[in-house]
Amino acid sequence: MKGLKSRQLPLTIGLILATIFVVLPLGSAAEFSLREPLKNTHGFDNYVWFFEAPDFAKYLGISFGLALASALILLVILVPTVVWLNLGGSKFRGLVEFISLLPLVIPVVALAIGAQTALPDFAQTNEVILAFMYAVLAVPYAYRTMDTGLRSIPLQTIVEAARGLGADWLAVLFKVIIPVIRSTVLSALFMTLALSLGEFTITSLLHWDTFTTWVTTMSQSNILGAIALSVFSLVSVFVLLLVISVFIKPTKSLIISEEN
Amino acid sequence: MTTPEVTNLDRKGAPIWGTLIGQLLKALLALAPLLVFMSIFFFAPLTAVVLDSFQGNDGNFTWANYADVFKEPIITAMRTSLALALVSAIVSAIPGAVLAFLIESRGSDRLRQVVASISGVLANTGGVPLAFMFIASLGAEGAATSLLKAIGLDIYSAGFSLFTFGGLVLVYTYFQIPMMVIVFSPAIHGLRKEWNEAARTLGASGRQFWFSVGIPLLFPSFLSALLLLFASAFSAYATARAMTNGTIALVPLMIGNLLDGNVIFDEVNLAKALAVAMIVVTLLAMVPYLIIQRRAQRWQG
Numbered sequence: 001m002k003g004l005k006s007r008q009l010p011l012t013i014g015l016i017l018a019t020i021f022v023v024l025p026l027g028s029a030a031e032f033s034l035r036e037p038l039k040n041t042h043g044f045d046n047y048v049w050f051f052e053a054p055d056f057a058k059y060l061g062i063s064f065g066l067a068l069a070s071a072l073i074l075l076v077i078l079v080p081t082v083v084w085l086n087l088g089g090s091k092f093r094g095l096v097e098f099i100s101l102l103p104l105v106i107p108v109v110a111l112a113i114g115a116q117t118a119l120p121d122f123a124q125t126n127e128v129i130l131a132f133m134y135a136v137l138a139v140p141y142a143y144r145t146m147d148t149g150l151r152s153i154p155l156q157t158i159v160e161a162a163r164g165l166g167a168d169w170l171a172v173l174f175k176v177i178i179p180v181i182r183s184t185v186l187s188a189l190f191m192t193l194a195l196s197l198g199e200f201t202i203t204s205l206l207h208w209d210t211f212t213t214w215v216t217t218m219s220q221s222n223i224l225g226a227i228a229l230s231v232f233s234l235v236s237v238f239v240l241l242l243v244i245s246v247f248i249k250p251t252k253s254l255i256i257s258e259e260n
Numbered sequence: 261m262t263t264p265e266v267t268n269l270d271r272k273g274a275p276i277w278g279t280l281i282g283q284l285l286k287a288l289l290a291l292a293p294l295l296v297f298m299s300i301f302f303f304a305p306l307t308a309v310v311l312d313s314f315q316g317n318d319g320n321f322t323w324a325n326y327a328d329v330f331k332e333p334i335i336t337a338m339r340t341s342l343a344l345a346l347v348s349a350i351v352s353a354i355p356g357a358v359l360a361f362l363i364e365s366r367g368s369d370r371l372r373q374v375v376a377s378i379s380g381v382l383a384n385t386g387g388v389p390l391a392f393m394f395i396a397s398l399g400a401e402g403a404a405t406s407l408l409k410a411i412g413l414d415i416y417s418a419g420f421s422l423f424t425f426g427g428l429v430l431v432y433t434y435f436q437i438p439m440m441v442i443v444f445s446p447a448i449h450g451l452r453k454e455w456n457e458a459a460r461t462l463g464a465s466g467r468q469f470w471f472s473v474g475i476p477l478l479f480p481s482f483l484s485a486l487l488l489l490f491a492s493a494f495s496a497y498a499t500a501r502a503m504t505n506g507t508i509a510l511v512p513l514m515i516g517n518l519l520d521g522n523v524i525f526d527e528v529n530l531a532k533a534l535a536v537a538m539i540v541v542t543l544l545a546m547v548p549y550l551i552i553q554r555r556a557q558r559w560q561g
Binding site: 022033092107204212 | 286290293294295297298301302304305306307308309358362363373376377378380381383384387392393394396397398402404434437443449488491492494495497498502512516519520531535536543545546550
C-alpha cells in the first residue's frame with residue numbers, strides 16, 4: 001500500500017500543479033467578469049449585458065454552424081483514410097502523417113493570404129469557406145486523435161473475423177468498423193469543434209465575422225462584458241467536453257492490451 | 261484462417277488485397293478525399309502565395325518584393341519572432357514532457373483520455389479570451405498579482421509586466437504546454453512495456469531503466485516535439501495581436517497589419533514575401549523533425 005502511494009505521489013503533484021496553472025487564469029477572469037464597479041459589488045450584470053446584446057445569438061449561431069460543418073467535413077475526409085491506414089495501408093502512414101502535420105506548422109497568416117487569391121470564386125463570397133479552412137487547421141489534431149485511438153484497436157483482426165463469418169463489406173462498415181471507432185471519432189470531432197469555435201486568424205484576415213471576432217470587437221466598448229463573454233465561451237466548451245465524455249465510454253472490451 | 265498473433269507488421273507474406281496495382285488503386289481511393297481536400301484548401305493557397313510573391317504589380321517576375329525583407333524594421337521583427345518561438349518552446353516543452361510522462365506512465369486509461377481532451381481545448385485557446393485571462397490574473401489589477409502582493413511579493417514594483425517579451429512567453433505557455441502533452445504522449449506510449457520488463461528481469465532498477473534506456477530513446481521525440489512547438493509559436497497570430505497592441509514587433513503581426521490597412525499593392529506584395537519567409541523558416545524547422553522521426557520510427561510501433 002505504501003509502495004503504491006509513493007508511486008502515485010509525483011503524478012498527484014503534477015496534476016495539482018497543472019490544475020492550478022489551468023484554473024488560476026480562468027478563475028481570475030471569472031472573478032473579474034462578475035465585478036460591478038459602479039455598485040462596487042459582484043453580480044451577473046456583465047453576463048446579462050452580452051446575453052441581451054442584439055448580435056449575441058446571431059454570431060453564436062454562425063460559429064456553431066461553421067464548427068459543425070467543419071467537423072462533418074473532417075469526418076468525411078479523415079475516416080476513410082485513417083481506417084484504411086489501420087487495415088494494411090501502413091506503408092503510407094509516413095506520408096499521411098507528414099501531410100496532416102503541415103497545417104500545424106505552416107503559418108496560418110500565410111494560408112490566409114493565399115486563400116484570398118487562390119480559392120474558387122464561390123468560396124470567396126460565401127462564409128462556408130471558413131468551415132473548410134477550419135477543417136484544414138483541425139486536421140493535425142483530428143488525425144492524431146483518430147490514429148492513436150485506432151492503433152490501440154486490433155481493427156484488422158476484428159474485420160477479418162467478421163469477413164470470415166460471412167459479413168459483406170457494407171455490413172462490416174456499419175456493424176463493425178463504425179461502432180468500434182465511434183468513441184475515437186467523437187473525440188476527434190470534439191477537438192475540431194473546440195478549434196473552430198475559437199478560430200480568429202483566418203476569420204479576421206478573410207474579413208468575416210464570427211463569435212470570436214465579435215468578442216474582439218465588443219472588447220473595445222465594454223471590457224468587463226468581453227471578459228464575461230470570454231469566460232462564458234471557454235467554460236461552455238469545457239461543459240460540452242464533460243457532456244460528451246459521458247457518452248464516450250472507452251471501448252475497453254475490444255482493446256487487447258499489450259500486457260495480456 | 262489467421263492465427264491470433266498476426267499483426268499489421270507480419271502481413272508482408274499474405275497480401276489480402278491481391279496484386280500490387282490493385283493495392284495502389286485502393287491506396288489512391290482511400291487517400292483521395294484527404295489529398296484532394298488538402299490540395300484545394302491548403303496546397304493551392306500556399307502555392308499561390310509563393311508564386312505571387314515573385315510578381316510585381318504589372319504581373320511580371322521580380323525579386324523586388326523581397327528587397328524590404330532583409331531591412332529594418334522587418335529584420336528586428338524576424339529576430340524577435342524567432343527568439344519568442346525558441347524561448348516559449350523550450351520553456352513549455354520541459355514541464356509538458358514531465359506531465360506527459362507522469363500521466364502516460366502512472367495514469368489510468370480514463371485519466372489519459374480526459375487529459376487528452378482537455379489538452380486539445382487548451383492548445384486551441386488564444387486571442388482575446390486568453391489575453392483577458394492573463395490580464396485578470398497577472399495584470400496590474402489581477403487576482404494573482406494582489407495575492408502575491410498580500411504575501412509581500414510586489415511583482416510590478418520588481419519590474420514585471422505582461423506586455424513584454426517575458427510576459428508574452430508566459431501567456432504562450434498556456435497553449436504550448438498542453439500542445440506538448442498532445443504531441444509527446446504518443447512517444448511515451450510507444451515505449452514498449454516489454455523493454456522495461458526485460459531491463460527489470462536483467463536486474464536494472466526503475467531508475468537505471470529510465471536513464472540508460474527510456475530517456476535516450478525518448479530524447480529524439482522530445483526534440484521533434486520541441487520543433488513543432490517552435491513552429492507553432494513562431495506562427496501564432498491571435499494571441500500576439502491581443503497581447504501586444506503593436507508594442508512588440510512580430511512578423512505575423514506585420515503581415516496582418518499590411519493586409520488590414522488600406523490596400524496598397526506594394527504592401528500586399530510585401531506581405532506575401534514576408535509570408536514566404538515565414539514558410540521557409542517553419543519548413544527549415546521541419547527538416548530536422550523529419551530526420552528525427554525517421555530514426556524514432558525504428559523502435560516505435
